[in-house]
Amino acid sequence: MTAVGTGRARPRDLGVQVAENVLFAVGLPVLAVGLWAVWSTRSTNRFLVGPRTLLDAFRQTWIGPAFADDVLPSVYRLLIGLFTSILLGVAAGVVIGRFRPLREILEPLLEFFRAIPPPVLIPVAMLLLGITDTMKVVVIVSGAIWPILLNTIEGVRATDSVMLETAYSFRISRWDRLWRLILPAASPRIMTGVRQALSVALILMVISEMFASSAGLGYRIAYFQRNYLIAEMWSGILLLGLIGVVLAVVFGVVERRVLRWYHGMKEVTRA
Amino acid sequence: MPDGRPLLRVEHLRKVYASGRGEVEAIGDISFTMDPGELLCVVGPSGCGKTTLLKCLAGLLRPTSGLVEMEGSPVTGPSPAMAVVFQEYGRSLYPWLTVRGNVELPLRHKKLSRAERGRLVDDALDAVGLLQSARSHPWQLSGGMQQRVAIARAVAYQPDVLIMDEPFAAVDAQTRADLEDLVRELHLTRGISTVFVTHDIDESVYLGQRVLVLSNSPTRVQEDLAIDLPPERDQLTTRALPRFTELRTRVYEQIQRAKRGPVPSSVDARPVRPGPQARDRTDGH
Numbered sequence: 001m002t003a004v005g006t007g008r009a010r011p012r013d014l015g016v017q018v019a020e021n022v023l024f025a026v027g028l029p030v031l032a033v034g035l036w037a038v039w040s041t042r043s044t045n046r047f048l049v050g051p052r053t054l055l056d057a058f059r060q061t062w063i064g065p066a067f068a069d070d071v072l073p074s075v076y077r078l079l080i081g082l083f084t085s086i087l088l089g090v091a092a093g094v095v096i097g098r099f100r101p102l103r104e105i106l107e108p109l110l111e112f113f114r115a116i117p118p119p120v121l122i123p124v125a126m127l128l129l130g131i132t133d134t135m136k137v138v139v140i141v142s143g144a145i146w147p148i149l150l151n152t153i154e155g156v157r158a159t160d161s162v163m164l165e166t167a168y169s170f171r172i173s174r175w176d177r178l179w180r181l182i183l184p185a186a187s188p189r190i191m192t193g194v195r196q197a198l199s200v201a202l203i204l205m206v207i208s209e210m211f212a213s214s215a216g217l218g219y220r221i222a223y224f225q226r227n228y229l230i231a232e233m234w235s236g237i238l239l240l241g242l243i244g245v246v247l248a249v250v251f252g253v254v255e256r257r258v259l260r261w262y263h264g265m266k267e268v269t270r271a
Numbered sequence: 272m273p274d275g276r277p278l279l280r281v282e283h284l285r286k287v288y289a290s291g292r293g294e295v296e297a298i299g300d301i302s303f304t305m306d307p308g309e310l311l312c313v314v315g316p317s318g319c320g321k322t323t324l325l326k327c328l329a330g331l332l333r334p335t336s337g338l339v340e341m342e343g344s345p346v347t348g349p350s351p352a353m354a355v356v357f358q359e360y361g362r363s364l365y366p367w368l369t370v371r372g373n374v375e376l377p378l379r380h381k382k383l384s385r386a387e388r389g390r391l392v393d394d395a396l397d398a399v400g401l402l403q404s405a406r407s408h409p410w411q412l413s414g415g416m417q418q419r420v421a422i423a424r425a426v427a428y429q430p431d432v433l434i435m436d437e438p439f440a441a442v443d444a445q446t447r448a449d450l451e452d453l454v455r456e457l458h459l460t461r462g463i464s465t466v467f468v469t470h471d472i473d474e475s476v477y478l479g480q481r482v483l484v485l486s487n488s489p490t491r492v493q494e495d496l497a498i499d500l501p502p503e504r505d506q507l508t509t510r511a512l513p514r515f516t517e518l519r520t521r522v523y524e525q526i527q528r529a530k531r532g533p534v535p536s537s538v539d540a541r542p543v544r545p546g547p548q549a550r551d552r553t554d555g556h
Contacts, residue, residue: 160362161362162357162359162362162363163362163363163365165331165357166355166357166363168331168349169329169330169331169349169353169354169355170349170354170355170376170377170424170428171349171350171351171377171380172376172377172379172380173379173380176376176379176380180365180368180376181365184365184367185367187367261366261367261408261410262366262367264408264410264411265366265408265410268410268411269410
């Protein structure tokens, strides 16, 4: 929406418009940090730290060897977990979505498994898989796969009947039907599922490391907390937030590329 | 029928849908043949099973009994010799593909070289006047242009029979007239055999070399009418010909009779009121 607004603006308004956009984007965060700084100078609560202290702790804690020891392994497990979820969720979703009998048989079972909070699976996974990377990835997948799977099933199921009939009447091959009809048709729903999976995966990455680990972001944050390293603990939380933002931004870029036709079409029908 | 082997032969076609409350007979008993190069219009009252007939012809539905034969061999599934243009162009074109991508998609499984495929696509897009829109997406085009894309896709597929299911029911009158002339032109210049299903009486007479009037369900062939208008047709002059009016009246009468069901004679003599059918063309925009 903003992009459209900027594009249509006359040149002399452009500067004002950009300034306005920037102000809107960073205005509130800047204000919040300012208030926080003022407040922290007056507060005596040792569990709450000011922005300066936090920033110093952030620099000392995460810029250096800890980045390779704790951050990278966490992010690595997060990404592996996410990609596995997408791969399995979409593959299973296409199969289940295409075959009605299968869908009817599996639906109650899927609802049941989805209802189980994934963190309770961590002790089970620890027993079965040991304290390994695999176990943590399994925990991430066990939570992140559901929104992708269920959205894919719904998207595939809702593939337009006339589009399918067109594919049959022109004898379009199974392969092309999958890649050029069913997956693109379901892609808006798949993307919705992936977006939900992102936050679930991040949560499970942290929790899986808090339970049993000797490295990783979750482990570090829990360690700092137990040792009263309060500023360091907060800096870990800040880092988690940043990772979440980066994920969301990357996802946004990918989504806009993949669903360009979808957003374009929506814009046209709205006009 | 003229001599030579028919292109399409339909014999005692019957289609019954099993529904929750029992069986619904969509098609009673239809028989007809079609010669190569013919432009055949199928017209009938709404809900008479036109779309069912078309889907049986295209191999998308299995008839309950009877036979559909294409060049002497029975049609048991979608055939490479047929291409369908659906009524709902918005749901038949794939919005994630460009115009070119849509036209090219059915050709991908044909054993063609890349260059050959590109040539077919260009040629088809050129035939419908959309070469300059090849890189657009369907939703960026008007309804009439989208239906042209669907026609181009069917033409590029190089079918022996082009099957069109009320293709212009959803576009405005001017666009419809242009598209009708496009179908006539494609038929004249390329000799593509075409089955054109419509509910519009004027359209069937203007387009067809032959009009097949279907009765209400259980659907039969009410009349098989040859349209003896000159092959060079024009929206203004052809529609003003006395013969055009006669034929239109004839089809209209048959449809009125079809609506009342198979009641024998005595109703023929009823005068034809011009009102309803005139409205039939101008309604809806």
